[in-house]
Amino acid sequence: MVEKARITILDGENKNEFVEAMFNPNEYNMAIAGVFTGENVKDPFFKETKIDDFSVKLIFDTYENHGKNESGTDVRKKTEMFTKLIMPTVEGSENKKPPLCRFSWGNFEYIGVITRIDQKFILFLPNGTPVREELSITFKAVMTKKEYLKMMGLGACRKTWTVKSGDRLDLIASFELKDATLWRKIAEENNIDNPLLFPEKDDIGKKIIIPDRGNFNGR
Numbered sequence: 001m002v003e004k005a006r007i008t009i010l011d012g013e014n015k016n017e018f019v020e021a022m023f024n025p026n027e028y029n030m031a032i033a034g035v036f037t038g039e040n041v042k043d044p045f046f047k048e049t050k051i052d053d054f055s056v057k058l059i060f061d062t063y064e065n066h067g068k069n070e071s072g073t074d075v076r077k078k079t080e081m082f083t084k085l086i087m088p089t090v091e092g093s094e095n096k097k098p099p100l101c102r103f104s105w106g107n108f109e110y111i112g113v114i115t116r117i118d119q120k121f122i123l124f125l126p127n128g129t130p131v132r133e134e135l136s137i138t139f140k141a142v143m144t145k146k147e148y149l150k151m152m153g154l155g156a157c158r159k160t161w162t163v164k165s166g167d168r169l170d171l172i173a174s175f176e177l178k179d180a181t182l183w184r185k186i187a188e189e190n191n192i193d194n195p196l197l198f199p200e201k202d203d204i205g206k207k208i209i210i211p212d213r214g215n216f217n218g219r
Contacts, residue, residue: 004105005058008104014084023061031052033050053141057137059132061133062074073129075131085098098113162207186208
């Protein structure tokens with residue numbers, strides 16, 4: 001069974017409602033931007049990574065309903081919910097909150113707010129009723145660090161350290177994480193049962209994982 005792409009509303013009065021694609025997209029577009037500091041462009045210093053807008057095009061077609069179910073012939077009835085996703089959900093407020101949405105397809109997820117919807121009608125009945133539509137949707141990212149890592153698959157991109165004689169976890173933590181007290185995090189990540197005896201003979205030459213400090217919640 002082919003898994004369908006879908007857009008799910010994550011908050012607001014329509015929370016947990018979703019729209020499923022009639023046809024899965026052929027492509028989607030996103031960009032990742034590196035942010036650097038420093039006045040000298042010849043010696044940039046990496047600061048952070050930002051996720052730029054995400055866009056996807058979906059096709060909806062109701063031509064087969066013609067002559068069978070006239071009330072469902074107009075393709076706009078299939079896509080009218082999308083226009084609601086860029087409407088404010090809080091009445092009487094100067095700062096109206098758009099609903100948070102998730103685009104998901106297989107293992108890929110993108111969480112954000114919909115900032116633009118472009119509708120292109122490409123097939124009509126003789127009376128002018130549109131029955132095929134290309135819907136282009138643009139999202140702006142709104143996600144937590146954990147959600148970002150999941151989307152990027154960065155959990156598989158881990159820094160490692162090759163153990164040599166004389167290494168100690170506190171020294172490794174000081175060098176790699178700039179905080180010697182984080183040696184316990186390294187021990188936990190690598191299932192080191194006796195961290196005070198590390199490294200033992202069998203540890204020499206092994207690669208251990210250096211956890212991302214950005215995932216730490218305190219110590």
